[in-house]
Amino acid sequence: MADKIPLSLTINGTTHTLAVPPERTLLDVLREDLRATGTRRGCDQGSCGACMVLVDGEPVFSCLSLALPLRDRAITTIEGVEQGNALHPVQQALVQHGAVQCGFCMSGIVITAKALLDRNPHPTVEEVRQALGSNVCRCSGYAKVVEAIASVGGRP
Amino acid sequence: MRYAEPQTVEEGVALLASTEHARCLAGGASLVAMMHAGHAAPAMLVSLHRIQELSAITETPEGLWVGAMVRHRTVAADTRLRGAMRVVRSAAEQLAHPAIRNMATVGGSVGLADPNTEIPVALVAASAQVEVAGPSGRRLVPVESLFVDRFQTSLGRDELITRIFIPRGPEGAVGHHLRFSRVSGDYPTVSISLVLAMEGATCRQARVAVGCCGPVPLHVAAADQRLVGTPLGEQDIAEAGQLLARAASPVDDVRGSAEYRRLLIPRLLGRAVSLAREPAHG
Numbered sequence: 539m540a541d542k543i544p545l546s547l548t549i550n551g552t553t554h555t556l557a558v559p560p561e562r563t564l565l566d567v568l569r570e571d572l573r574a575t576g577t578r579r580g581c582d583q584g585s586c587g588a589c590m591v592l593v594d595g596e597p598v599f600s601c602l603s604l605a606l607p608l609r610d611r612a613i614t615t616i617e618g619v620e621q622g623n624a625l626h627p628v629q630q631a632l633v634q635h636g637a638v639q640c641g642f643c644m645s646g647i648v649i650t651a652k653a654l655l656d657r658n659p660h661p662t663v664e665e666v667r668q669a670l671g672s673n674v675c676r677c678s679g680y681a682k683v684v685e686a687i688a689s690v691g692g693r694p
Numbered sequence: 695m696r697y698a699e700p701q702t703v704e705e706g707v708a709l710l711a712s713t714e715h716a717r718c719l720a721g722g723a724s725l726v727a728m729m730h731a732g733h734a735a736p737a738m739l740v741s742l743h744r745i746q747e748l749s750a751i752t753e754t755p756e757g758l759w760v761g762a763m764v765r766h767r768t769v770a771a772d773t774r775l776r777g778a779m780r781v782v783r784s785a786a787e788q789l790a791h792p793a794i795r796n797m798a799t800v801g802g803s804v805g806l807a808d809p810n811t812e813i814p815v816a817l818v819a820a821s822a823q824v825e826v827a828g829p830s831g832r833r834l835v836p837v838e839s840l841f842v843d844r845f846q847t848s849l850g851r852d853e854l855i856t857r858i859f860i861p862r863g864p865e866g867a868v869g870h871h872l873r874f875s876r877v878s879g880d881y882p883t884v885s886i887s888l889v890l891a892m893e894g895a896t897c898r899q900a901r902v903a904v905g906c907c908g909p910v911p912l913h914v915a916a917a918d919q920r921l922v923g924t925p926l927g928e929q930d931i932a933e934a935g936q937l938l939a940r941a942a943s944p945v946d947d948v949r950g951s952a953e954y955r956r957l958l959i960p961r962l963l964g965r966a967v968s969l970a971r972e973p974a975h976g
């Protein structure tokens with residue numbers, strides 16, 4: 539067992555002080571140490587996007603991100619997306635369009651969509667599709683998802 | 695497993711020299727996936743993310759130096775990579791999918807030496823050079839001689855990649871990367887990177903590299919030469935493509951049989967040449 543190394547991580551604006559072994563990923567820290575299970579474990583290979591989080595506003599795979607190099611970075615997870623007690627506009631749109639299905643991939647998709655809309659508030663359908671290139675829905679229900687995200691920016 | 699975050703290249707080199715089975719951690723996109731799959735179990739991770747010089751991009755009259763820790767997303771957006779250098783930008787734009795481009799780095803791609811990914815192929819077409827730091831200082835290696843086998847480089851175990859030089863290439867040259875894949879975001883079945891310089895209607899210089907068709911990016915000087923001095927007509931491209939296809943050593947896998955890959959090479963070469971020569975290309 540590797541030695542643990544002290545670490546503080548800023549997640550959704552709150553700083554957490556931990557001690558983790560070097561091979562521990564952000565996904566492990568979130569789900570197992572902090573019991574924040576909104577971020578899903580899918581493939582553990584950076585192929586499915588279920589574990590997507592934002593690091594300094596950019597979508598990255600938490601399953602491929604070791605926790606230690608993330609000191610001093612701003613991490614946003616699905617738990618940090620709601621505004622007060624209200625759903626984020628992306629979440630509202632997904633519900634309104636009936637685009638949630640089983641929901642396993644949804645945390646990652648919401649995170650990716652939030653990053654896209656923060657950077658580009660009026661994406662075209664094609665831009666939504668490009669941005670979602672890192673997210674796989676095994677139900678393959680992309681049509682309504684894309685429609686919902688594009689509707690937030692007013693260019694359905 | 696041990697873990698270190700050196701602040702300078704020299705500290706990084708000393709750490710690598712002091713430990714058997716140490717690995718540099720760049721973006722983590724491949725190494726961490728390999729660790730999860732049990733394909734890598736380093737005794738020590740030397741994280742490069744605090745070494746500031748590795749994130750720099752520097753322009754000179756001769757070309758662009760891209761730091762090893764520069765991410766593909768940044769390369770894909772850098773408009774200074776034009777003309778012949780455009781081949782590298784074009785490859786970065788098409789590599790995997792957005793979250794991988796947010797994480798993975800140029801130095802990581804070179805150090806991994808996966809012949810199925812985009813950047814090694816593009817760097818070979820661009821005649822790039824790799825700056826490598828070791829205990830006795832720094833050396834510059836042509837990227838082509840850095841790749842020695844599938845996932846193997848000529849780097850010593852106490853050496854690390856600091857930056858990559860992408861030369862501006864001949865006046866008026868254009869570069870393009872073309873990948874054929876079953877689905878966007880998957881590894882390519884075959885990819886082609888090329889740099890062309892025309893003089894009027896005649897090709898004055900050509901450099902073609904093929905990905906996914908052997909243990910290292912495939913480059914055949916005779917194929918380049920077959921294009922030089924020609925108007926890049928159908929016959930010229932078909933024959934250059936045949937030279938490449940004959941030299942290729944592809945494998946059969948889920949993305950295509952070896953035979954299919956050989957058939958694709960001349961066809962993709964033709965398409966890549968057309969795309970590179972489009973007037974709006976830039």
